[in-house]
Amino acid sequence: FTEALWAAKALDIEPPSVEAITERCNILFGSRTLKYPCVSARIFACGSLMVDSMIKKEATVGVTTNNAGDTTLMNWIRPIFPLLTAFVEAEIVVIEGHYNDNGNDGPISDPDRRPSIQFCAFDFSSVVSPVDMIVGSNAHLERSIEAMQQIFEEVDLLCRNESETREEVSWHMTGRSSKSEIAQLLLVLHAMASRATGVALRSVCAEAMPNVEIWPETRFVRAAEQYKTEFEAIVALIESRNECPTAVRPSTTPLRMRLSTYIGSAIRFHIRRLFDNTPMSYTMPSESQPYQDFSNCRARTYELVEMVAPEGLAEGVGGEGGSNLWEAPVSYVLNKALRHLHEYYNCLSDISATKGKDNELTSPSSLSSPSKQSLYSLFSLSQASRRSLQEGNQMRTISDSDLDEILVDIHLAHVMLVSSRAASFILNLFRWPGVESAIRDAGGWGCIESLSSILLLHRLDMDSPEESHFMLLSSVGRFVNRLEKESDAMARASEASKMVLQMFWKRFKRGGGSRKKLTSEGIIREALIEGTSTVIFPNLITPEYEYDDEDDQTNTTEN
Numbered sequence: 001f002t003e004a005l006w007a008a009k010a011l012d013i014e015p016p017s018v019e020a021i022t023e024r025c026n027i028l029f030g031s032r033t034l035k036y037p038c039v040s041a042r043i044f045a046c047g048s049l050m051v052d053s054m055i056k057k058e059a060t061v062g063v064t065t066n067n068a069g070d071t072t073l074m075n076w077i078r079p080i081f082p083l084l085t086a087f088v089e090a091e092i093v094v095i096e097g098h099y100n101d102n103g104n105d106g107p108i109s110d111p112d113r114r115p116s117i118q119f120c121a122f123d124f125s126s127v128v129s130p131v132d133m134i135v136g137s138n139a140h141l142e143r144s145i146e147a148m149q150q151i152f153e154e155v156d157l158l159c160r161n162e163s164e165t166r167e168e169v170s171w172h173m174t175g176r177s178s179k180s181e182i183a184q185l186l187l188v189l190h191a192m193a194s195r196a197t198g199v200a201l202r203s204v205c206a207e208a209m210p211n212v213e214i215w216p217e218t219r220f221v222r223a224a225e226q227y228k229t230e231f232e233a234i235v236a237l238i239e240s241r242n243e244c245p246t247a248v249r250p251s252t253t254p255l256r257m258r259l260s261t262y263i264g265s266a267i268r269f270h271i272r273r274l275f276d277n278t279p280m281s282y283t284m285p286s287e288s289q290p291y292q293d294f295s296n297c298r299a300r301t302y303e304l305v306e307m308v309a310p311e312g313l314a315e316g317v318g319g320e321g322g323s324n325l326w327e328a329p330v331s332y333v334l335n336k337a338l339r340h341l342h343e344y345y346n347c348l349s350d351i352s353a354t355k356g357k358d359n360e361l362t363s364p365s366s367l368s369s370p371s372k373q374s375l376y377s378l379f380s381l382s383q384a385s386r387r388s389l390q391e392g393n394q395m396r397t398i399s400d401s402d403l404d405e406i407l408v409d410i411h412l413a414h415v416m417l418v419s420s421r422a423a424s425f426i427l428n429l430f431r432w433p434g435v436e437s438a439i440r441d442a443g444g445w446g447c448i449e450s451l452s453s454i455l456l457l458h459r460l461d462m463d464s465p466e467e468s469h470f471m472l473l474s475s476v477g478r479f480v481n482r483l484e485k486e487s488d489a490m491a492r493a494s495e496a497s498k499m500v501l502q503m504f505w506k507r508f509k510r511g512g513g514s515r516k517k518l519t520s521e522g523i524i525r526e527a528l529i530e531g532t533s534t535v536i537f538p539n540l541i542t543p544e545y546e547y548d549d550e551d552d553q554t555n556t557t558e559n
Contacts, residue, residue, distance in 0.1 A: 013057065015200045016049040021208040024049055028081070029088050035210060036095050039122040039223045040087045042205040047188040048077050050201070054184065080181045083154040083234075087227075090147035094121035097128040097140040122223045124148060124258050130269045132279040133294050138269050141262060145451065148259045152458045155234055155250075159241045182231050182238075189231065192224035230255055252463045260460040263451050264467030268335065270448050274439050275330040275429075277302040299442035304434040307333065307538035326538035334429065335469075337422035337537065341483075342469035344419035344490075347412055381500065385409045389503055398520040410504060410527050413497035418535050420494035423483045425537040430480055432540060445476040504528055 016024075024045035025033050033041040055076065077084070098119060119126035130138035192198040192205075202217035202224070209215040233251045250256065278294050285291040307326040325333050381389075384402035398406070429435065439445065452474040455461055461468035472479050508524045 013050060013053045015204050016046060016053075018204050018207045020049055021045045021204060025208070028077075029085060033088060033092070036092055037121075037209050037211055037215060038088060038091050038095065039120070039205075039209075039220065040084075040091045040227070042208050043189075043192065043220065043223060043227060044084045044088065044185075045208075046192075046201060046205050047185050050188045051076065051184045054187070076181055076184065080158070080185070083151070083158060086147075086151045086154045090124070090144070090151055091121045093140075093144050093147040094124055094127055097144070098126065120219065120223070123226055123254065124262075127262060129265070132269070132272060132276075133281070133292075133297055135297055138266060141266050141269075142447070142451075145259065145262050145266060145454070148255065148262070149454050149458070151255065152259075155237070156458075158234065159238050182235050186228060186231050186235070189224050189228040193221060193228050195221055198224065226254055229253055249459050249462065256458075256460060256463040259458075260455060260464035260467045263455055263460070264464065264470060267448050267451050267467075267470045267473070268331065270451075271334060272329070272331040273297065274299045274442060275301050275334060277329070300438040301435050302330075303543065304438060305330075305429065305432045305540050306543045308541050310536060310539050324538075325535065330429070333537065334426065336535065337425050338469045338472055340415070340418045340422040340535070341426070342472055344415050344422075345472075347415050382406070382409055385504075389507055398524075400520075403520045403523065406504075406524055407527055409500070410524070413500045413504075416490070416493045416497040417501070420487075420490040421535065421537045423487055423490055425540075427480065427483050427487065428540050430476075433542075445473070448473050449475060501528065 021042060022034060022045075025041045028045060028048065029038075029041050098121075124144060127144045128137075128140040130141055188201070192201045198221070199217060202220040205220050206215050206217040230253055233253045237250050276298060278298050281289075281292055281294070283289045307328075307330060309324065309326050325336070382405040384398075384405035388398060388402065388406060448470075452470050452472070455467065456471045456474050461471055504524065505528050508521050508528065510521070510525070
């Protein structure tokens with residue numbers, strides 16, 4: 001792409017006219033794009049005209065026409081036209097949210113009514129966020145997610161092998177045949193993104209916007225840079241998948257990060273809607289602001305179940321960051337439980353990495369009882385950890401490499417310990433009497449499963465790790481069944497992890513070194529102390545209400 005950048009800087013083709021860009025926008029994307037401040041439509045129209053000029057300039061046979069709608073010249077754009085259209089349509093969906101009064105009704109009835117402030121929509125940063133107190137306020141966010149997903153659907157079609165053909169259009173194309181077309185467009189994007197040499201190209205794009213005074217050419221710099229980044233990633237993906245179709249994951253790009261973040265936001269909204277209590281009003285009720293009932297914004301699960309501290313828990317124990325989980329909303333605790341389970345499943349390969357390998361190593365004396373002999377089969381300690389726990393090795397110096405392995409074992413022990421608690425909490429919550437029916441009455445898991453499936457389908461978990469745990473909800477039924485089948489094994493592994501941590505603590509509780517410079521033993525001790533704040537999930541009970549029947553009893557369950 002360095003060569004492409006130099007080629008773009010050396011581009012000596014005159015930029016197209018404003019009229020030509022407007023006409024090309026109409027031809028490529030329809031007349032409705034002319035009423036919107038759609039940046040991508042102007043950039044792609046300008047880019048296609050510039051590529052046409054490049055083709056004419058390099059052609060051995062002269063071309064006498066220079067119309068915006070010259071179909072002979074525009075043939076090059078056919079392979080990537082669905083992708084360009086997907087970018088434009090996604091941006092328009094975002095724009096519509098700002099033209100509508102409520103931000104969620106889809107196509108606008110009066111495009112000529114322009115907002116006084118126009119936010120950039122090409123980077124999808126101005127999607128209207130859902131509000132818990134407004135039913136349906138999530139519509140614009142989810143329409144934007146659907147439109148953004150369509151971009152990746154088109155990218156996947158571009159990356160098909162040469163032996164495959166595109167079924168949705170009348171012409172045949174393969175991944176390799178589209179790479180050159182994108183590379184041609186990249187030349188123009190490189191030039192347009194240059195603050196010095198791209199002024200002329202950006203200026204004509206700005207003048208083609210419906211509200212010129214608030215769209216100076218400088219607003220097109222970041223847009224050109226973003227599209228350049230996205231198309232560079234697409235070209236790299238095409239090349240990689242032609243060599244190895246299954247083993248390559250897409251590069252992280254701003255668009256992929258934005259989509260995964262929005263999916264997480266939408267899923268969190270639905271989890272709050274299904275499990276949390278009725279949202280509180282922003283203002284105190286008064287004559288001018290009467291009390292509003294927001295119960296229609298929530299499912300009825302909050303009437304069926306609430307969280308309490310586990311019995312016998314000491315004051316201040318089991319909290320996180322100075323707060324107790326049973327004092328938080330159910331959605332927050334469920335989200336945290338999903339995070340821990342996702343980490344557990346990611347660690348499964350590490351946890352079982354040494355199974356079947358030299359498990360006859362002498363165990364410490366604490367494993368002499370028959371119930372403890374199976375510890376190594378439940379929790380596969382590294383060789384470094386086993387050496388450090390052997391009797392007679394207490395005075396042995398721990399090397400840096402052994403220290404790393406021991407710290408990994410301690411981390412895995414903490415992961416297994418909390419994951420068993422997380423699984424128990426989720427199973428109790430999802431199987432609580434009446435909860436399944438209340439969720440079904442509120443629309444069910446369909447929206448959450450659809451959104452989670454997008455994360456899974458396009459492998460977005462690596463682009464935004466903060467949202468990756470929601471992939472577990474791509475099929476809630478299968479997820480719950482898996483937890484039920486594995487709960488006993490997770491409980492046994494949790495008990496084994498407790499034993500491992502106790503063994504480590506007995507060996508390293510004295511630590512070593514000063515506060516400024518800890519020895520290996522001191523570092524291990526610090527890791528063990530940090531793990532003592534392992535999350536303790538709350539118990540569930542049926543909320544108590546004042547009924548006429550004094551014999552009503554409260555159902556309880558333990559975590």
